[in-house]
């Protein structure tokens with residue numbers, strides 16, 4: 001089966017390409033390199049020992065999509081391409097709606113014209129928002145609290161509408177990721193944020209290699225076990241494998257299905273810092289800082305639906321996540337930009 005992977009050179013996309021190639025899928029990547037580097041392509045091929053097709057281009061380019069769906073005889077699409085920085089989304093809402101919402105509409109419309117109807121969507125646990133009880137279940141109320149989350153929610157609704165007619169022949173998996181961290185155990189691909197990282201794990205990694213001075217822990221007065229925020233961290237390789245299982249699941253199923261992809265375990269910021277020290281030997285200096293606007297105290301997944309329907313669950317624990325992050329960061333202190 002030949003799969004189009006939009007955003008396939010990004011953090012989660014690159015790991016997913018590796019797993020798709022390993023599982024025997026043929027892969028075509030469409031990426032505009034807005035937040036990724038061409039060097040990732042060689043690294044993916046080096047790990048997988050197989051080649052993939054790469055097209056540099058934008059998901060909002062309908063003509064390009066029409067020709068590539070046809071030329072490559074695409075049978076399924078995994079859609080990672082998009083913008084994901086919560087703060088930037090608040091500053092530039094129209095950009096986020098353009099890339100994430102309008103971009104998904106252009107892509108799905110091109111798929112409709114081409115008769116390609118198998119689709120896996122990168123959604124986020126952020127769609128649940130503050131009102132849902134934890135752990136989050138797929139049926140928990142959805143009420144995102146930021147622009148980025150709204151764009152994910154709108155695309156989820158677009159997909160539900162697409163699958164709603166009785167004669168719809170679409171097969172759609174909406175994957176709500178919890179907090180992906182880690183890197184491929186080879187140390188060849190990993191997360192390479194531009195500028196100052198927004199997220200905890202890449203920030204810790206950059207402090208550990210001396211590129212940043214000190215971590216700010218946003219809030220130590222939450223009603224959690226040590227006062228710092230608790231999240232469900234998931235190894236990016238487990239997450240990547242979840243996409244392969246989703247494609248296999250969709251081969252046998254029509255309609256839309258929503259899955260949490262998380263471990264079901266929560267770790268606090270301080271637990272992550274301490275576990276990182278145990279694994280790497282590096283004590284990351286930190287200070288307590290005020291809460292970050294919009295952050296929730298604690299959330300984690302109820303992940304059993306993915307196990308029941310797709311046979312997927314996380315295999316790699318926090319130690320693997322931290323060891324593989326450190327391996328990647330040490331080998332590539334400047335990310336892909338050294339190439």
Ligand code: NAD
Nearest residue numbers: 007010011012031032033034035036058059081082122124
């Ligand atoms: P990423 O930025 O590393 O990857 C996104 C890729 O899409 C990049 O390679 C970028 O160049 C490409 N891209 C962006 N706009 C594009 C466009 N208009 N046309 C073509 N390519 C474009 O991000 P990631 O962490 O790999 O996330 C992948 C997806 O998963 C995103 O949709 C994101 O919202 C979602 N997600 C990520 C997280 C997370 O914590 N990383 C959590 C939940 C959901």
Ligand code: UFG
Nearest residue numbers: 124125126177178179198199200203216217218229269295
């Ligand atoms: N944190 C710090 N210092 C930092 C960065 C983060 O203390 O420098 C804390 C946060 O306050 C939070 C925890 O670390 O308690 C995790 O924060 P991240 O920014 O790493 O992750 P979030 O849970 O805030 O959000 C991430 C993505 C969202 C996505 C969500 C769920 O940024 O896009 O995971 O998948 F929706």
